[in-house]
Amino acid sequence: NLVGLAASGGAMLATWVALWQFATVHHGAEPIIEPYFTWIHAGFITVSASFQLDPLSAIMLGFVTFVGFLIHLYSVGYMHSESDRAYARYFGYLNLFMFSMLTLVLGSNMAVLFIGWEGVGLCSYLLIGFYFEKDWCASAGKKAFIVNRIGDFGFLLAIFITLAHFKTLEFHTLAGLIGGHGGGEVPTATLTIIGCLLFVGAIGKSAQIPLYVWLPDAMAGPTPVSALIHAATMVTAGVYMVVRSNFIYQAAPAAMFLVAVVGGLTAVFAATIGLAQNDIKKVLAYSTVSQLGYMFLGAGVGGFVAAIFHVVTHAFFKACLFLGSGSVIHACGGEQDMRKMGGLKKKMPITYWTFWVATIAIAGIPPFAGFVSKDAILAKAFEAGHSNLNGFGSWYYLLWFLGLAGAGLTAFYMFRLVYMTFEGDFRGGEEAEHHLHESPWTMTLPLVVLATGAAIGGLLLGFPGQLFGLKDTSFIDNFLGPLVAHHGAEHAEHAVSLGLEWGLVLLSVAVATGGILLAMKWYKKDPEFSVPKALAERWSLAYRLILNKYWIDEIYEAIVIRPIFHAATFCWKIVDVLLIDTIIVNGSAFITELTGDILRFLQTGNVRNYALSVALGVIVLAAILW
Numbered sequence: 292n293l294v295g296l297a298a299s300g301g302a303m304l305a306t307w308v309a310l311w312q313f314a315t316v317h318h319g320a321e322p323i324i325e326p327y328f329t330w331i332h333a334g335f336i337t338v339s340a341s342f343q344l345d346p347l348s349a350i351m352l353g354f355v356t357f358v359g360f361l362i363h364l365y366s367v368g369y370m371h372s373e374s375d376r377a378y379a380r381y382f383g384y385l386n387l388f389m390f391s392m393l394t395l396v397l398g399s400n401m402a403v404l405f406i407g408w409e410g411v412g413l414c415s416y417l418l419i420g421f422y423f424e425k426d427w428c429a430s431a432g433k434k435a436f437i438v439n440r441i442g443d444f445g446f447l448l449a450i451f452i453t454l455a456h457f458k459t460l461e462f463h464t465l466a467g468l469i470g471g472h473g474g475g476e477v478p479t480a481t482l483t484i485i486g487c488l489l490f491v492g493a494i495g496k497s498a499q500i501p502l503y504v505w506l507p508d509a510m511a512g513p514t515p516v517s518a519l520i521h522a523a524t525m526v527t528a529g530v531y532m533v534v535r536s537n538f539i540y541q542a543a544p545a546a547m548f549l550v551a552v553v554g555g556l557t558a559v560f561a562a563t564i565g566l567a568q569n570d571i572k573k574v575l576a577y578s579t580v581s582q583l584g585y586m587f588l589g590a591g592v593g594g595f596v597a598a599i600f601h602v603v604t605h606a607f608f609k610a611c612l613f614l615g616s617g618s619v620i621h622a623c624g625g626e627q628d629m630r631k632m633g634g635l636k637k638k639m640p641i642t643y644w645t646f647w648v649a650t651i652a653i654a655g656i657p658p659f660a661g662f663v664s665k666d667a668i669l670a671k672a673f674e675a676g677h678s679n680l681n682g683f684g685s686w687y688y689l690l691w692f693l694g695l696a697g698a699g700l701t702a703f704y705m706f707r708l709v710y711m712t713f714e715g716d717f718r719g720g721e722e723a724e725h726h727l728h729e730s731p732w733t734m735t736l737p738l739v740v741l742a743t744g745a746a747i748g749g750l751l752l753g754f755p756g757q758l759f760g761l762k763d764t765s766f767i768d769n770f771l772g773p774l775v776a777h778h779g780a781e782h783a784e785h786a787v788s789l790g791l792e793w794g795l796v797l798l799s800v801a802v803a804t805g806g807i808l809l810a811m812k813w814y815k816k817d818p819e820f821s822v823p824k825a826l827a828e829r830w831s832l833a834y835r836l837i838l839n840k841y842w843i844d845e846i847y848e849a850i851v852i853r854p855i856f857h858a859a860t861f862c863w864k865i866v867d868v869l870l871i872d873t874i875i876v877n878g879s880a881f882i883t884e885l886t887g888d889i890l891r892f893l894q895t896g897n898v899r900n901y902a903l904s905v906a907l908g909v910i911v912l913a914a915i916l917w
Contacts, residue, residue, distance in 0.1 A: 295382030299363040299389055303356040310349050321345075322463055324399050331402070338460055343399030346770050350599060351396040351531055354606045358523040359389050361737035365614050366515040368733035369621060381421065385519065388414035392524040396531065400460040401450045404532065408446070408496065411525045412439045418516040419509045431511035438505040442495015446532075449488035456481060462535060470538035479543060486539045486546030489532065490553070497529030497583045499557045504844055506580055510572040514617030517572060521579040522610035527602050530586045534595045537775045541593075544681035551591025551672075555690040558584030562700035566707075567827075567837040570627050571616045574708050578653065579609060581697060585668050588694055592687060593680060594671030595775040600753050600767050601668060604652070604660035607744035611649035614738055618642040618730040619712060624723060629708065633818075634717035638727040641735045643713050645742035650709050652745040654702035655803045657796075660749030666799055667753065669694050670787075673795055677787050695802055702806030710814035758792060 317323060322345035331338035344352075363385060370381055391410025398404035413436075420432025454460055456477050457468055469482065493499070498506035506526065510517055520526060533540065533550060540547040561580035568574045582605050589598035620627055622639060636643045652661035672694055674680075676687035717724045729735065756764025763769060787795070813822045827834040836842075893904070 295386055296360075296363050296367070298386050299356070299360045302389065302393065303360045306352045306356040309344065310353055313344055313349055322399075324461075324463065326399075335458055336454060338400060338402045340403060341399040341461075342397040342403070343462065344397070346774050347531075347535060347599065348396050350603065350767070350771065351527075352393065354603050355392055355396065355523050356389070358606050358610050358741070359392075359519065361740060362515050362519050362523065362610065362614070365518075365617070365734050365737040366513075368731045369515055369617055370513060377421075381418075381513070384414055384417045384421070385516075388418065388519060388524055392528070395528055400462060401453065402460050404535075405446065405450065408492070408528060408532075409443065411528060412436065412443070412496070415439075415509065415520060415525050418520075419512040421512050421516065425511075428511040431505075431508040434508050435505040438502050439495045442492045442502055445488040445491025445495075449485050449492070452481070452485050452488070466538045469542050482539055482543040483546045486536070486543040487549060489536055489539070490546065490550055493529030493533050493587070494553065495529075496532075497526045497587070498580050499529075499553050499584065499587060500560060503557065503561065503580050504847065507573055507576040507840070510570070510576055514572065514613060514620060517576070518610045518613035518617070521576070521613060522606045526579060526583055527606070530583065530590065530598055530602050533587065533590050534599055534775065537590070537595045540590070544683075547591055547593070548681060548683050548686070549591070550587050551675075551687070551690055554584045554587025554589075554591055555672075555693040556584070557581065558588060558697040559693045559700070560584075562697045562704065563837055564840050565704040566700065567834060568704075569629050571619065571629050571632075571708060571712060572613070572627055574629075574704060575609070575612055575616060578612075578701065578705065581701060582609070582653070585665060585694060585697070588690060589668035589671055592668075592672045592675040592690070594668055596768055596771045597664065597667035597671050599771060600749075601664035603752060603767075604664040604745070604749050607741050607748050608649040608652040608659075608661055611645055611738055611741035611745055612653070614734070614741065615642050615646035615649065618734055618738065621730055621734070622727050623719060624726060626719060626723070629711040631719040631723075632712045632717070633715040633719075634713070634724075635727065636713040639713075639729045641729055641738060645735075645738040646713070647709060648742040649745045650705045652749075654705055654807060655698050655799060656702075656807075657800060658747075658750055660745050660747070662800070663749030663753055663755060665694075665698065666796055667755070669698070669799055670792065670795060674787055695799060698799055699802040699806040702803040703810045706807050706810035707814050710810060711820075714815050715818045758789070758796065760789065 313323065322343050324341055324343045326339040326341035328340050329337060330340040363382070366381070366385065370378055373381065388411060391407050391414055393407070394410060395404055395407025398407055416432045416436040419435050420429045422428040423432070450460065453465070457465060459465065459468075469477070495502045506521075509520055512520075540550065558581045561577045561584065565574050565577040565581065568577065582601070586598045586601050586605070589595070589601060618639065619632065619635060619642060622635070622642075623632060626632070648659070652659040655662045655665045657663075669691060672687055672691035676684055676691060680687060717727070751766070753765040753767045756762060814820060839845075893900075895901075
């Protein structure tokens, strides 16, 4: 663990030194691009292995290394019971995960980004299937790997089309070509195709509809891995890639609208599934899918800065929530069912209060971080409808409503989790209760630091001064704004009035508060959960639909996996075994052998027989010629 901690801690320190120099010496004005060697050179196409530091990569570097180091520190205590070999393997994979994510974030072109993109995909496979001796863990790792390959195929196609049309993959150059001339000579349709294919990759990596199914199963890995995947690496890569390619989406309104629609639908869809889950990590997993939907909603309505802002705040409160759940699971002897928990508030005070702070943040209650960033996304969605962005006007109001509904659902199921886990009496039995204890400092210290970020990080990074008639009070807006400024033709951006904006904020807070109060009434004040049980019995079909996650996995099994399996089996047995092996390969060999066996009888060694054969041949040839 010393090597693993030193590597991640050294990366964090080096990052902060680099960011300090970038902010003070270079003032963040122009990107710093450092080419190391020519990677691909074919005719007029040249791709360099180069890294880039600009405001966007700086923001990502800062929180990825910081949160990543805290997760490494937490892992020291959480994984202490593992064997030496598994312990070393775990930290090796974790370091590789960080390396891949940093490569992805720093890549100055699509090709280098794709190397890091595939690296985090590999590491997710290795860490989700860390306990590969268990079949369900190995299957979860394979599921994540295969589903992501579907998205990566779209990303690759986007890279090839971009290279064919622009003869470059460098983001800085592409931004000038596309952003500066509204797409240049390339038709909008081509940019739309590129944007949609890039988004296919993001859908896979960031677990959006319809490729979200791998992320809930990713809970098979150790809990710190879940925190790393959900908060600091992997799933944020898709959002980063879309924001990095913002100049493409601003020149392709249809692709940008698709991003918003998929994000809005995913935010609500995943939130409904979280309402009825009883596995503490599964609730948090569907919460991540939903929050990622908010990020794509923000990017799709033109709020690219708001999307990255939510990525950063989400990293703090979601890492805190996952590590907090790991602390609970650690204390409960591996138990993850919330129905067998309860009463942990007194036994685990540090875990409880840090978990409570992170839950308030994700629920969107001011002034915590989740409120500031999520409200910025909802405001952008409403403004997009108000200004008729890209001609899709009223549709954005619907997406704003979906985001608002998702906020209420999020507040409800997250406080359901808190009340079922920490309030009331312990429901796991006397023997398990005897072993309940607070986690060691290596686990609680990261929780305290992350909870602090979840509490004040939003105001520090993006104070919403516009609500108070102030301008230029948001650090993240000022820092990232020039990078995602609209480069295209005339763009009318009509912000809503201050009074209406306050009304939207109060409505959002009221919806979230309503969700919290309902969860309190059903799960805190009623230890028997009588109202939810009665509703589940009365609306049994709806309850089973949500509890079984809409049977999406079973549907995929029936219409995708099994047909492909049967088709592959047919190809193997009929085409490969029967046609190729039996008929073509073995059949031709048999015919050759049989022909040789028959013709060998003509080899008698008698000259007169050979002369007769020649004579007969001459007669046959003469007859043919005649």
